Amino acid sequence: MPTISQRGEQMPSSPIRKLVPFAEAAKKKGVKVYHLNIGQPDIETPKPVLDAVRHSEFKILEYSHSAGFESYRRKLVTYYDRFNIAVNHNQIIVTTGGSEAIIFAFMACLDPGDEVIVPEPFYANYNGFAVEAEIKIKTITSSIETGFALPAMADFEKAITPRTKAIMICNPNNPTGYLYSKEEMEVLKQLCLKYNLFLFSDEAYREFCYTGEHFSAMNLEGMENNVILMDTISKRYSACGGRVGAFVTKNQQVLDAVMKFAQARLSPPTFAQIAGEAAVDLPADYFDGIKAEYLSRRDILVKMLNDIPGVFCPNPGGAFYAMARLPIDDSDKFCQWILESFSYEGQTVMMAPATGFYSTPGLGKNEVRLAYVLNTTDISHAMVCLEKALEVYPGKISK
Amino acid sequence: MPTISQRGEQMPSSPIRKLVPFAEAAKKKGVKVYHLNIGQPDIETPKPVLDAVRHSEFKILEYSHSAGFESYRRKLVTYYDRFNIAVNHNQIIVTTGGSEAIIFAFMACLDPGDEVIVPEPFYANYNGFAVEAEIKIKTITSSIETGFALPAMADFEKAITPRTKAIMICNPNNPTGYLYSKEEMEVLKQLCLKYNLFLFSDEAYREFCYTGEHFSAMNLEGMENNVILMDTISKRYSACGGRVGAFVTKNQQVLDAVMKFAQARLSPPTFAQIAGEAAVDLPADYFDGIKAEYLSRRDILVKMLNDIPGVFCPNPGGAFYAMARLPIDDSDKFCQWILESFSYEGQTVMMAPATGFYSTPGLGKNEVRLAYVLNTTDISHAMVCLEKALEVYPGKISK
Numbered sequence: 001m002p003t004i005s006q007r008g009e010q011m012p013s014s015p016i017r018k019l020v021p022f023a024e025a026a027k028k029k030g031v032k033v034y035h036l037n038i039g040q041p042d043i044e045t046p047k048p049v050l051d052a053v054r055h056s057e058f059k060i061l062e063y064s065h066s067a068g069f070e071s072y073r074r075k076l077v078t079y080y081d082r083f084n085i086a087v088n089h090n091q092i093i094v095t096t097g098g099s100e101a102i103i104f105a106f107m108a109c110l111d112p113g114d115e116v117i118v119p120e121p122f123y124a125n126y127n128g129f130a131v132e133a134e135i136k137i138k139t140i141t142s143s144i145e146t147g148f149a150l151p152a153m154a155d156f157e158k159a160i161t162p163r164t165k166a167i168m169i170c171n172p173n174n175p176t177g178y179l180y181s182k183e184e185m186e187v188l189k190q191l192c193l194k195y196n197l198f199l200f201s202d203e204a205y206r207e208f209c210y211t212g213e214h215f216s217a218m219n220l221e222g223m224e225n226n227v228i229l230m231d232t233i234s235k236r237y238s239a240c241g242g243r244v245g246a247f248v249t250k251n252q253q254v255l256d257a258v259m260k261f262a263q264a265r266l267s268p269p270t271f272a273q274i275a276g277e278a279a280v281d282l283p284a285d286y287f288d289g290i291k292a293e294y295l296s297r298r299d300i301l302v303k304m305l306n307d308i309p310g311v312f313c314p315n316p317g318g319a320f321y322a323m324a325r326l327p328i329d330d331s332d333k334f335c336q337w338i339l340e341s342f343s344y345e346g347q348t349v350m351m352a353p354a355t356g357f358y359s360t361p362g363l364g365k366n367e368v369r370l371a372y373v374l375n376t377t378d379i380s381h382a383m384v385c386l387e388k389a390l391e392v393y394p395g396k397i398s399k
Numbered sequence: 400m401p402t403i404s405q406r407g408e409q410m411p412s413s414p415i416r417k418l419v420p421f422a423e424a425a426k427k428k429g430v431k432v433y434h435l436n437i438g439q440p441d442i443e444t445p446k447p448v449l450d451a452v453r454h455s456e457f458k459i460l461e462y463s464h465s466a467g468f469e470s471y472r473r474k475l476v477t478y479y480d481r482f483n484i485a486v487n488h489n490q491i492i493v494t495t496g497g498s499e500a501i502i503f504a505f506m507a508c509l510d511p512g513d514e515v516i517v518p519e520p521f522y523a524n525y526n527g528f529a530v531e532a533e534i535k536i537k538t539i540t541s542s543i544e545t546g547f548a549l550p551a552m553a554d555f556e557k558a559i560t561p562r563t564k565a566i567m568i569c570n571p572n573n574p575t576g577y578l579y580s581k582e583e584m585e586v587l588k589q590l591c592l593k594y595n596l597f598l599f600s601d602e603a604y605r606e607f608c609y610t611g612e613h614f615s616a617m618n619l620e621g622m623e624n625n626v627i628l629m630d631t632i633s634k635r636y637s638a639c640g641g642r643v644g645a646f647v648t649k650n651q652q653v654l655d656a657v658m659k660f661a662q663a664r665l666s667p668p669t670f671a672q673i674a675g676e677a678a679v680d681l682p683a684d685y686f687d688g689i690k691a692e693y694l695s696r697r698d699i700l701v702k703m704l705n706d707i708p709g710v711f712c713p714n715p716g717g718a719f720y721a722m723a724r725l726p727i728d729d730s731d732k733f734c735q736w737i738l739e740s741f742s743y744e745g746q747t748v749m750m751a752p753a754t755g756f757y758s759t760p761g762l763g764k765n766e767v768r769l770a771y772v773l774n775t776t777d778i779s780h781a782m783v784c785l786e787k788a789l790e791v792y793p794g795k796i797s798k
Contacts, residue, residue, distance in 0.1 A: 001595070001624040001625070001650070002508070002564065002565075002595050002596060002597045002624070002625060004508055004652050004653055004656045005506070005507060005508055005509050005510045005564075005656075006510050007506060007507070007510055007511075008507040008508070008653075008656030008657075008659075009656070011506075011507075011656060011659040011663070012659065013659055014659075014662040014663070017465075017662055040461055040462055041459075042459070043459070044458045044459055045458065045460045049460075050457075050458075050460065053452060053453070053670060054452070054453045054454070054455070055453070056453070058449075059443045059444065060440075060441070060442070060443055060444050060637060061444040061448075061449065061637070061638040061639065061640045061641050061671075061674070062439055062639055062640050063439055063639045063640050064640055066416075096642065096664075096668070097664065097665065099663070099665060100664070103664075107404070107406060107407065107410075107531055108403055108404060108406070108410075109401070109403060109404055109407065110404050111404045111405050111406055112406075112511060112533060114404070125662075125663045125664075125665075128659065128660070128662070129663060132506055132531075132660070132663070134511060134533060165401065165404075166401075196400070196401050197401060198401045225400040225401070226400075226401060238459060238460070239460040240460065240461055240462045240665070240666075241460045241461050241462050241463055241666060241668070241669030241670075242460050242668065242669065242670070243495065243642075243665075243666065243667065243668040243669075251400070253402070253403050254403055254407075257403045257404075257407030257410060258407075260407075260410040260411065260412055260413075260527065261410060261527070263413040263524075263527070264410070264413070264498070264527030264528060264531070265496065265498040265499070265524075266496065266498060266524075266639070266642075267639075267640060267642065268642065269495070269640070269641065269642040269668040269670070269671060270640030270642075270671075271452060271640075271641070271668070271670035271671060272460075272668060272669075272670060275460070275670075
């Protein structure tokens with residue numbers, strides 16, 4: 001029998017999906033499980049966005065241009081213009097989700113063995129894409145004590161080697177919710193110019209900023225050839241299943257290379273491009289309501305977390321995630337235990353152990369990520385469960 | 400300025416898309432261009448397939464399961480059952496087009512430097528996926544003289560090295576239209592069992608067989624752990640823009656590995672899975688009409704080609720492509736010239752130079768691929784153009 005590749009062996013499992021069987025078992029026992037573990041919002045996809053697909057009238061579901069429909073790319077130009085991001089439609093390549101934008105960046109900018117520096121904790125799937133592209137993710141650690149602010153410039157410089165080709169950030173951040181300031185972005189600019197690096201900027205949560213304005217990497221002056229923006233409609237319009245994202249850069253060499261990868265896979269999905277194009281025409285106040293909703297969720301989540309004895313949760317500035325430090329021995333064990341062996345009034349909570357977001361062994365063992373993708377009532381119930389669970393968890397650690 | 404990767408440099412351009420600017424220029428001059436260059440059928444997507452999406456009623460465009468909706472996978476089980484392919488829904492991973500199924504196979508079964516043997520001419524995008532996965536495609540040549548039948552077993556054996564991990568076929572074949580016989584499939588089985596190789600079988604055109612029954616690699620007994628089926632709804636239902644395919648195997652190790660790649664990119668597109676699920680319920684006679692249409696197109700194309708002095712086109716057994724040998728010096732030059740410098744009654748033809756489908760230098764220089772994706776009237780007009788063009792082409796070669 002032929003054997004799978006070493007790459008296939010090394011490919012990491014999703015740290016979140018490992019717990020799915022325990023959640024399913026809990027549900028089978030009749031326990032209600034609050035899913036704070038994944039970034040699948042309960043917000044409805046805007047009706048005009050779905051209607052654009054449902055009212056479409058084409059007769060052949062054809063390939064689009066490999067870079068995406070020109071009409072959609074032109075529409076995206078007007079979208080980015082609202083953030084003073086000045087790009088033309090030839091600087092946008094529509095991708096199959098934000099995921100593909102990340103793979104394209106890794107493939108087109110790094111060779112096997114090359115390194116990208118990422119502040120940890122970071123979005124766990126970057127690891128998988130790194131295995132596919134045979135590149136190395138080198139992390140520098142950001143700390144819950146500072147709310148996961150950008151590590152010092154000196155920390156980056158210590159990590160840079162001759163193989164370093166890029167720095168990668170997610171802003172606002174998944175999993176920490178941290179919103180990078182203009183000053184922090186300027187530090188990244190200095191680093192990239194000094195060491196001739198790409199800056200990969202994953203801005204999937206651009207619209208969801210609560211403590212200040214979003215400062216896009218695309219607006220760093222003098223970085224036109226360094227910055228690559230990875231984008232997606234998934235979170236912005238609660239359209240995760242569409243699988244439409246964007247790869248945006250002003251670097252023509254990179255665009256030319258990425259177009260070859262885009263042509264090999266023929267085209268991004270047609271239906272969701274139609275949805276994405278309609279979404280750009282949503283009324284300007286659409287995000288006001290969504291943001292207000294996420295903000296109230298964040299506020300109740302963070303307050304209730306910090307009210308639990310021994311728990312610390314910095315206030316996230318954006319996205320819809322919070323990282324909390326819990327008085328526990330091991331977040332993997334705890335997140336399994338709370339599904340497997342605990343319930344309060346027939347309810348329990350699913351969370352993501354933070355270990356999956358760090359690459360430094362041992363880090364994240366007393367942290368969990370919570371996605372505030374449920375309504376405030378559900379979040380309150382979930383937090384009561386968490387508090388009760390921490391009272392009886394056998395691996396509780398008291399200072 | 401940071402530079403792109405060597406991989407980005409090495410990534411091949413689409414051999415077909417290179418001609419697009421010349422086609423666009425011809426159209427600007429007012430010349431009608433018959434597109435026989437790509438596999439984008441003019442057949443309408445079945446209405447019930449599009450209606451399933453248009454009448455869908457969900458409110459949130461959510462991620463599906465990373466392996467695809469369970470309901471869709473269960474439906475696909477009944478689809479495959481019609482071909483006596485006995486699989487369960489856990490042996491199917493829904494992919495983003497057939498393209499992703501190929502990438503998953505390369506990634507999960509081969510390591511960088513490993514080799515896959517492919518009869519040439521072959522689908523040019525395999526080259527791009529090979530660059531992404533850092534693997535090597537080794538070709539053995541099939542000949543227009545035999546209608547592109549499977550090369551002899553000895554030819555395969557000569558190409559096998561310690562790095563060979565797989566043989567890959569497309570059946571019926573793109574670009575040749577060749578339909579592999581049961582006997583030829585048995586030869587591949589012997590090879591794979593003898594040398595412990597995977598058999599990657601791209602069966603995108605399963606429904607379109609004219610000279611015999613399709614024999615799926617999945618029906619090779621004793622090959623359960625060797626065979627990987629790459630599939631797609633693109634051609635089957637004229638749904639190229641959906642970007643939904645399938646990775647199918649009974650090899651559990653491979654399934655486990657591929658699931659990790661599937662989880663990293665979250666999910667395949669939701670809308671097109673709904674379309675694909677509805678498509679399985681099309682009436683049994685749906686393909687009769689489509690096949691009859693393609694058959695009449697094939698017949699007129701092949702007859703008119705062979706009636707042109709100096710042209711030879713073997714009769715393809717399946718898919719909707721034909722390879723023709725022309726009395727020309729260089730198919731790249733000819734395909735550009737016919738767009739750039741020729742028209743007959745205000746019309747011309749776009750074809751794919753066969754050089755892009757061979758990896759052996761020099762092969763395919765007097766061959767072109769024609770996709771019979773237009774109606775018979777258009778095909779007739781196109782063939783008249785081709786005949787007239789060959790009368791005046793400066794690089795004509797007369798035996």
